[in-house]
Amino acid sequence: xxxxxxxxxxxxxxxxxxxxxxxxxxxxxxxxxxxxxxxxxxxxxxxxxxxxxxxxxxxxxxxxxxxxxxxxxxxxxxxxxxxxxxxxxxxxxxxxxxxxxxxxxxxxxxxxxxxxxxxxxxxxxxxxxxxxxxxxxxxxxxxxxxxxxxxxxxxxxxxxxxxxxxxxxxxxxxxxxxxxxxxxxxxxxxxxxxxxxxxxxxxxxxxxxxxxxxxxxxxxxxxxxxxxxxxxxxxxxxxxxxxxxxxxxxxxxxxxxxxxxxxxxxxxxxxxxxxxxxxxxxxxxxxxxxxxxxxxxxxxxxxxxxxxxxxxxxxxxxxxxxxxxxxxxxxxxxxxxxxxxxxxxxxxxxxxxxxxxxxxxxxxxxxxxxxxxxxxxxxxxxxxxxxxxxxxxxxxxxxx
Amino acid sequence: xxxxxxxxxxxxxxxxxxxxxxxxxxxxxxxxxxxxxxxxxxxxxxxxxxxxxxxxxxxxxxxxxxxxxxxxxxxxxxxxxxxxxxxxxxxxxxxxxxxxxxxxxxxxxxxxxxxxxxxxxxxxxxxxxxxxxxxxxxxxxxxxxxxxxxxxxxxxxxxxxxxxxxxxxxxxxxxxxxxxxxxxxxxxxxxxxxxxxxxxxxxxxxxxxx
Numbered sequence: 001x002x003x004x005x006x007x008x009x010x011x012x013x014x015x016x017x018x019x020x021x022x023x024x025x026x027x028x029x030x031x032x033x034x035x036x037x038x039x040x041x042x043x044x045x046x047x048x049x050x051x052x053x054x055x056x057x058x059x060x061x062x063x064x065x066x067x068x069x070x071x072x073x074x075x076x077x078x079x080x081x082x083x084x085x086x087x088x089x090x091x092x093x094x095x096x097x098x099x100x101x102x103x104x105x106x107x108x109x110x111x112x113x114x115x116x117x118x119x120x121x122x123x124x125x126x127x128x129x130x131x132x133x134x135x136x137x138x139x140x141x142x143x144x145x146x147x148x149x150x151x152x153x154x155x156x157x158x159x160x161x162x163x164x165x166x167x168x169x170x171x172x173x174x175x176x177x178x179x180x181x182x183x184x185x186x187x188x189x190x191x192x193x194x195x196x197x198x199x200x201x202x203x204x205x206x207x208x209x210x211x212x213x214x215x216x217x218x219x220x221x222x223x224x225x226x227x228x229x230x231x232x233x234x235x236x237x238x239x240x241x242x243x244x245x246x247x248x249x250x251x252x253x254x255x256x257x258x259x260x261x262x263x264x265x266x267x268x269x270x271x272x273x274x275x276x277x278x279x280x281x282x283x284x285x286x287x288x289x290x291x292x293x294x295x296x297x298x299x300x301x302x303x304x305x306x307x308x309x310x311x312x313x314x315x316x317x318x319x320x321x322x323x324x325x326x327x328x329x330x331x332x333x334x335x336x337x338x339x340x341x342x343x344x345x346x347x348x349x350x351x352x353x354x355x356x357x358x359x360x361x362x363x364x365x366x367x368x369x370x371x372x373x374x375x376x377x378x379x380x381x382x383x384x385x386x387x388x389x390x391x392x393x394x395x396x397x398x399x400x
Numbered sequence: 401x402x403x404x405x406x407x408x409x410x411x412x413x414x415x416x417x418x419x420x421x422x423x424x425x426x427x428x429x430x431x432x433x434x435x436x437x438x439x440x441x442x443x444x445x446x447x448x449x450x451x452x453x454x455x456x457x458x459x460x461x462x463x464x465x466x467x468x469x470x471x472x473x474x475x476x477x478x479x480x481x482x483x484x485x486x487x488x489x490x491x492x493x494x495x496x497x498x499x500x501x502x503x504x505x506x507x508x509x510x511x512x513x514x515x516x517x518x519x520x521x522x523x524x525x526x527x528x529x530x531x532x533x534x535x536x537x538x539x540x541x542x543x544x545x546x547x548x549x550x551x552x553x554x555x556x557x558x559x560x561x562x563x564x565x566x567x568x569x570x571x572x573x574x575x576x577x578x579x580x581x582x583x584x585x586x587x588x589x590x591x592x593x594x595x596x597x598x599x600x601x602x603x604x605x606x607x608x609x610x
Contacts, residue, residue: 020572026553055579059547062528063521064427065434071426071447072419073455079413080458254402254420285423303428303467304550 011038012045019049023056066281255288255327257298257318264318266304266311268335270297275335277311278304286313288320290330290341299330299339308338407466411459418455425467426451428549429474435544436478438533450477464558471551471559475541482537531581539574546571 015038021027022035039045265276270292280286280300287301289310298318302311312332315324331340403424409417429450434443450473461469532540541560545551546567553564560567 017572020575021568024568026568051579051583052575055575055582056547058524058528058582059543059578060550061521062435062525062548064431065440065443067427067430068440068444070423071430071451072422073415073451075415079415080411080456254406256420256423280427284427287424301424306550306552 012042012048015039015042015045016048019045019052022049023053064279064281067283255320255322256285257288257300257320259284259286259313259317260319261317264313266300266302266313268305268311270299270312270332274312278302280313286318288318288327290339291315291324291327292332293329295324298327299332299341307336310338403466407458407461410455411461415455418458421466422451425470428467429470432471432474432541432544432549433478435529435532435548436537436541437481438529442481446474446477446481449481450474453477465555467551468555468558471545471555472561475559475561478541479537527582527585528578531578531585534581535574535577539570539577542567542570543574543578547575 011034015035018027018031018035022032027035039049259280259282262282263279264281266278266280267274267276286298288298289301290299291297292299292312296315297312298315300311300313301309303309305311320327329342331342333340403421406417406420410421426447430443430447433446433450434440437443437446450470454470454473457473532544535543538560542556545556545559546553551559553567556567557564
């Protein structure tokens with residue numbers, strides 16, 4: 001009798017230490033068998049398990065505090081470092097200044113030189129120059145660091161030159177210049193500089209577009225679109241080359257949505273008949289992985305769902321950063337499995353059109369609920385490392 | 401997926417790409433910081449610092465789980481915050497309030513929650529926050545990442561720069577401590593949430609199937 005009681009008490013201690021793992025199902029089969037046997041024998045152990053389980057459940061239902069604000073970094077943030085010694089950084093800075101200056105000058109020069117070749121090419125030029133200047137004025141250091149970054153990546157001034165020369169001749173070239181046009185004007189717009197409106201008026205742009213089937217014409221279109229009627233002109237801007245379109249579609253995956261009611265349930269499946277597994281709050285941003293067949297439910301990343309890391313929310317209370325159609329369809333199987341994302345197989349055209357005007361904004365102004373046709377710079381600059389850094393960084397100037 | 405592309409772009413200095421990552425992770429980062437620091441302002445500071453540090457050091461990310469990599473920065477940043485400022489943790493009740501329309505997981509199907517229940521839940525959340533503050537940092541961060549944020553052991557191990565075995569034992573100790581704390585506060589806890597450890601009585605538990 002005593003013996004048995006002692007044993008149970010010893011076991012209590014042994015089992016007690018393992019209850020946490022037992023709850024999580026991470027015990028070895030051996031230990032699990034011991035724990036389970038003991039649980040049957042000891043009421044104390046059972047009670048302990050229950051209270052522990054209850055504690056964990058309380059923790060799991062701890063409500064999430066509302067996000068007080070967006071934490072996107074301002075454009076003045078320091079660029080990533082490779083751990084280069086600071087003296088080197090400083091000396092490179094001089095080079096960077098020179099490179100940036102050269103870039104602006106070359107750009108202006110090239111653009112002025114090609115007065116005649118075709119009207120379309122002319123338009124983006126005018127759009128670019130003033131805004132570059134704006135950017136430079138607003139954030140000199142930023143531009144420098146950008147250029148610095150560039151030299152670190154061994155993209156030297158020569159490559160910058162290539163970029164600038166390009167629009168004159170080669171057909172692929174306009175793609176390189178296009179982002180800068182769109183980007184700059186967007187930039188200028190955000191900073192509310194007056195320099196924006198490109199000489200090519202919104203009415204002129206489409207004309208140029210039809211005359212010259214070169215992608216270049218998309219630049220004036222989107223440029224004027226940024227300062228004027230964005231959604232409408234966005235469609236024009238969608239015309240450019242295949243290159244640009246592939247870049248877009250890769251980035252269209254970065255679809256996010258912001259919750260616009262105080263609380264929204266996250267469910268295990270696409271429908272109110274499925275269990276609610278948590279909630280998201282107003283202002284929270286969720287990553288959209290897909291949508292249900294009827295487009296009534298959105299599949300989101302939801303790490304709190306331990307089984308799949310996903311959850312479903314109603315489409316009605318989410319403001320997307322791009323058109324709903326850009327989300328791939330997600331095939332719901334059951335609550336224990338991640339949904340199957342069906343890669344979009346439609347033609348490139350529809351996603352392009354819808355996406356251009358409303359893709360995620362690159363400007364650090366997360367509160368702007370209205371979609372801004374601002375994604376282009378991001379995508380393009382990603383796809384085009386050659387042109388990226390000097391522009392990309394110079395552009396990120398505006399917001400306070 | 402796209403995340404890798406965004407990371408690659410950010411590594412080249414593409415700030416907008418990095419900000420996409422920020423948008424994707426800010427909620428979880430803030431939430432973690434909030435629970436660990438027990439204070440909204442401190443959590444805001446820590447979250448911002450963590451993202452600044454992440455951007456600065458993003459080139460040191462060499463694959464694997466970005467989330468875990470990021471959380472490691474968060475963990476360290478929170479620790480620095482605690483050490484540097486030695487803030488008195490003050491959990492704001494307001495920030496813990498949750499809309500009755502949407503109880504968090506664990507309460508089973510969201511039935512109508514009466515104002516009374518709602519108030520009790522908020523109160524409970526405040527107690528949990530207090531309980532967290534009684535834990536040593538290692539245990540606290542582990543408990544938050546595991547039971548509140550729902551991360552896997554491996555991710556927690558990476559985030560706290562340790563191994564899975566240590567994560568498990570810290571978690572076990574933290575849960576026990578948390579249970580002890582809640583039981584100590586028995587009388588003060590909302591009646592619906594009191595633990596009935598001694599008697600082994602479990603029917604009072606509101607949560608049965610999670």
